[in-house]
Amino acid sequence: MKKRGYGIGSMWYGIGSTAATNPSGAFVDFLDDGTAIVMSGCADIGQGSTTVLAQIAAETLGVGLEDVVVITADTGMTPDSGPSSASRQTYISGNAVRLAAEKAREQVIAKAAEMLDLDPGEIRLRDGQVWYEEEPAGKTMIEVIAQCRGEGILTLGHGTFNPATTKLDPATGQGVPYATYAFATQIAEVEVDTETGIVEVKKIVAAHDVGAAVNPQNVEGQIEGGCSMGVGYALLEEVVVDGGEIKNPGLSSYLIPTALDMPEVFPMIVEAQEPSGPYGAKGVGEPALVPTAAAIANAVADALGIRLYDLPLTPERIVAAIKAAASSQHE
Amino acid sequence: MLNLSAYHQPKSLPEALALLGSSGRALRPLAGGTDLVPALTKGETEPLGLVDLSRIPELRGISRVDNQIRIGSLSTFGEIENSPLLLAVPLLREAAAAVGSPQIRSQGTIGGNIANASPAADTVTALAALDAVARLESAAGSRSVQVSELLCGVGQTKLLPGEVIKEILFQVPPQGSRSGFVKLGRRKALAIARMNLALVITFEAGRISRARVALGAVGPNPSRRPALELVLLGQEPSRTLIDEFAMAASKEVGQMLGTRPSVSYKREAVKGIARDLLQRLFFGAGQVVG
Numbered sequence: 308m309k310k311r312g313y314g315i316g317s318m319w320y321g322i323g324s325t326a327a328t329n330p331s332g333a334f335v336d337f338l339d340d341g342t343a344i345v346m347s348g349c350a351d352i353g354q355g356s357t358t359v360l361a362q363i364a365a366e367t368l369g370v371g372l373e374d375v376v377v378i379t380a381d382t383g384m385t386p387d388s389g390p391s392s393a394s395r396q397t398y399i400s401g402n403a404v405r406l407a408a409e410k411a412r413e414q415v416i417a418k419a420a421e422m423l424d425l426d427p428g429e430i431r432l433r434d435g436q437v438w439y440e441e442e443p444a445g446k447t448m449i450e451v452i453a454q455c456r457g458e459g460i461l462t463l464g465h466g467t468f469n470p471a472t473t474k475l476d477p478a479t480g481q482g483v484p485y486a487t488y489a490f491a492t493q494i495a496e497v498e499v500d501t502e503t504g505i506v507e508v509k510k511i512v513a514a515h516d517v518g519a520a521v522n523p524q525n526v527e528g529q530i531e532g533g534c535s536m537g538v539g540y541a542l543l544e545e546v547v548v549d550g551g552e553i554k555n556p557g558l559s560s561y562l563i564p565t566a567l568d569m570p571e572v573f574p575m576i577v578e579a580q581e582p583s584g585p586y587g588a589k590g591v592g593e594p595a596l597v598p599t600a601a602a603i604a605n606a607v608a609d610a611l612g613i614r615l616y617d618l619p620l621t622p623e624r625i626v627a628a629i630k631a632a633a634s635s636q637h638e
Numbered sequence: 639m640l641n642l643s644a645y646h647q648p649k650s651l652p653e654a655l656a657l658l659g660s661s662g663r664a665l666r667p668l669a670g671g672t673d674l675v676p677a678l679t680k681g682e683t684e685p686l687g688l689v690d691l692s693r694i695p696e697l698r699g700i701s702r703v704d705n706q707i708r709i710g711s712l713s714t715f716g717e718i719e720n721s722p723l724l725l726a727v728p729l730l731r732e733a734a735a736a737v738g739s740p741q742i743r744s745q746g747t748i749g750g751n752i753a754n755a756s757p758a759a760d761t762v763t764a765l766a767a768l769d770a771v772a773r774l775e776s777a778a779g780s781r782s783v784q785v786s787e788l789l790c791g792v793g794q795t796k797l798l799p800g801e802v803i804k805e806i807l808f809q810v811p812p813q814g815s816r817s818g819f820v821k822l823g824r825r826k827a828l829a830i831a832r833m834n835l836a837l838v839i840t841f842e843a844g845r846i847s848r849a850r851v852a853l854g855a856v857g858p859n860p861s862r863r864p865a866l867e868l869v870l871l872g873q874e875p876s877r878t879l880i881d882e883f884a885m886a887a888s889k890e891v892g893q894m895l896g897t898r899p900s901v902s903y904k905r906e907a908v909k910g911i912a913r914d915l916l917q918r919l920f921f922g923a924g925q926v927v928g
Contacts, residue, residue, distance in 0.1 A: 309925050309927045498927060500910045500925075502906050502907060502909040502910030503822055503906075503911060504907065543825065562825055562828075565739075567826035568825045568826050622907065623903045626907065627903075
């Protein structure tokens with residue numbers, strides 16, 4: 308018999324560790340053709356950080372995304388940005404790039420103010436133009452940068468971001484371990500076959516507070532990818548060790564979900580601006596995975612009326628739990 | 639590492655049979671290679687060399703003459719899954735579609751699936767239910783053997799040295815038949831069958847006049863289960879009959895597995911896959927969700 312159930316999993320997760328130093332650096336070179344080069348040590352491992360850093364630089368400099376070239380993760384030429392781990396790169400390296408771009412922008416604004424005889428505090432750069440109040444002020448960025456170059460001024464900026472290190476109490480381990488926190492709730496719908504013990508995840512709705520979604524499509528991709536890892540954690544993934552030897556050391560025996568095993572995932576992006584983040588952004592990398600298995604396990608408990616406490620929820624464990632519940636009812 | 643001292647790629651069947659016949663078992667025939675190549679790289683088998691059968695036209699193609707279907711042994715799972723000539727045998731198409739992934743189905747062959755003699759070979763369970771016959775060829779001549787008779791244990795066949803499977807032959811099930819295949823795997827693709835079930839049911843005047851039931855991955859090789867066929871014979875399709883069949887399948891699996899550790903799970907799980915398949919064949923829909 309097939310039974311359907313629904314479950315909820317919620318989580319909060321620290322972004323920007325402050326227990327130890329956590330720095331990232333970036334360089335921005337604003338060139339005389341109105342384009343910019345960003346250099347960051349941030350390694351894009353497929354999550355899209357290079358795109359996000361380009362967007363942050365473009366937004367800060369007032370140029371198009373297509374005008375930004377990002378050079379990343381080359382220890383021969385890029386500054387240290389720390390690891391692509393701990394859901395930190397958008398928050399930490401995004402801030403470093405924002406600060407570096409602001410420094411490069413300051414020089415252009417200072418020169419524009421001098422050329423136009425305006426208050427630099429009122430000048431904005433947008434769409435390749437110098438703006439004063441709400442109107443173009445009559446100079447392009449290219450003209451201003453050319454003027455800088457003519458005077459021997461290079462429009463370079465560097466930035467570093469390191470959330471204030473709080474250190475934790477060595478005796479209790481207590482303190483303020485993170486600069487900010489991400490929040491999420493996911494709901495899973497499952498169908499459980501009470502005879503085969505197979506759990507089929509039919510649908511996942513995943514709502515994530517990311518502060519601000521610098522790139523919504525990227526965020527959705529992160530959420531969907533995290534859910535797929537969560538389905539694996541809930542239903543499949545288990546390192547089998549026998550006498551110290553791993554019995555399933557390859558992806559043919561350590562199974563993860565295939566595309567056919569994934570349900571449709573409905574990501575919901577919640578934007579509660581984080582004041583310390585670049586343009587309000589936090590991180591979503593790991594948070595996307597955290598609540599999935601809990602939501603699925605709760606959905607299975609809802610379907611069967613039996614709660615299992617061991618992951619993964621393999622068919623054997625499901626069948627054994629159903630049998631155990633049936634025999635304890637008879638007693 | 640591959641350590642081979644010979645690799646032949648004959649262009650005709652007689653050429654291949656001559657090579658294999660003169661080598662004893664030193665040369666191994668190579669079909670799609672999806673089982674053999676990993677076994678070679680792991681050192682699980684160490685032939686002197688290979689005879690690649692992939693360029694031999696006599697081993698390819700799917701055809702139908704009257705009610706007999708012929709499938710060349712080098713036909714891939716993908717070709718079988720998509721062949722319009724096989725619309726009359728959904729169980730075989732479904733079994734082929736359940737193998738591995740699209741890449742494996744483009745490469746792996748039905749002949750290889752038989753010769754590899756895995757307990758979990760998906761198409762072999764369907765072929766057992768179809769009473770399919772394999773035509774074997776060697777330099778010495780040809781003979782025909784029931785596919786289920788050809789297999790004699792895990793990884794064991796009665797193929798003689800120098801003999802290859804040329805083609806597989808079976809009769810299209812009679813008018814009024816419905817058939818299907820269901821696989822229990824750890825996931826929906828790229829998973830070895832933990833159990834599979836193939837059914838051919840023929841209806842006459844609302845009753846089941848003929849039934850073929852085969853189970854795979856329960857015991858050394860897939861096989862027909864006459865006791866389960868008897869449960870269906872002469873009956874009208876009903877929910878009660880599905881329940882009776884599920885219970886009988888559970889008993890059958892229990893007897894086949896004896897005291898093996900997988901018995902307690904598989905005895906239960908077979909009921910679920912039996913319900914899935916019978917529900918579909920009787921009523922054209924999946925199980926009702928409670």
